[in-house]
Amino acid sequence: MYFEQNHNFEPGNIVYVLYRNPHAQDVAQVQEAAVVEDPENSEKLCLFMYDTYYPIDEELAIFPTEVEAMRAYNYHFGEDGNLYG
Structure with a gap:
């Protein structure tokens, strides 16, 4: 999956994830x-979605913008993603 390794995530950033x-x-x-x-470790960052914490790693397809996430979704799945639900 796609992982933006060079992006410097900071607490409070909003990102978009292809979520199965x-x-x-x-x-x-x-x-x-x-x-x-x-x-559990204040030295690390994680993602918070669906009231759950997820580690930021190469297992998640993380995108800095909704547009980029939708392009990837459409490429892999061929139709619009259902943002927020």
Whole structure:
């Protein structure tokens, strides 16, 4: 998956993630997420979405803008993502 390694994330940044439903792997969407301080390690950052903390790593497709996320979604899935829901 895509991971913007050179981007300097800061707490409070809003990013966009291609998120697959863990209960239905054929369902994916573009989801807005907040970059926050990791509650278990204040030296690290993580993403906060769906009331859950996710590590920032190469397992997530993270995009700095909604436009970039939608382009990637359309490339991989061929239709518009369902932002916010």
